[in-house]
Amino acid sequence: MLxxxxxxxxxxxxxxxxxxxxxxxxxxxxxxxxxVKPDGVETKASQFTPQDATEYLLSTQANRQLLMAAIQNIETRTNLVSFTPEQWNEEYNIRS
Incomplete structure (x- = not known):
């Protein structure tokens, strides 16, 4: 898994x-x-704070709209993609 x-x-x-x-x-x-951050954007080590994944995903209006649409799809069971574990392994299994 990646x-x-x-x-x-x-x-x-x-x-x-x-x-x-x-x-x-x-x-x-x-x-x-x-x-690399653009020139003029200063960041100090003391400013680094871990960002909650939910906060990050909801940080832009576009992301919020996509996430809300995805939640709506799950709740209404529309626009879902289904596959078996075998299909998943065939398509996405990363082998070393």
Missing amino acids: SGIKQQVIVGKEGKIEIETSELAEGTVVEVIIL
Whole structure:
């Protein structure tokens, strides 16, 4: 299963970036994507606070509308996609 970890960090000496998490076991292979804040956007380490996933997902009007529509679909059982566990594994199972 593909999962993600989102952290904000400050680049250290010689461009060193450190990510600390107990969610990854030593030797785990990961792919790293770096998104750089635009010039003029200052962020200090003391400003970093974990953001609740719900808060993040509801942070824009567009996201709120999509999420509310998805909840409505679930409640009315419309526009749902169904598949068997076998179909899921065939399509999305990541094999090492």
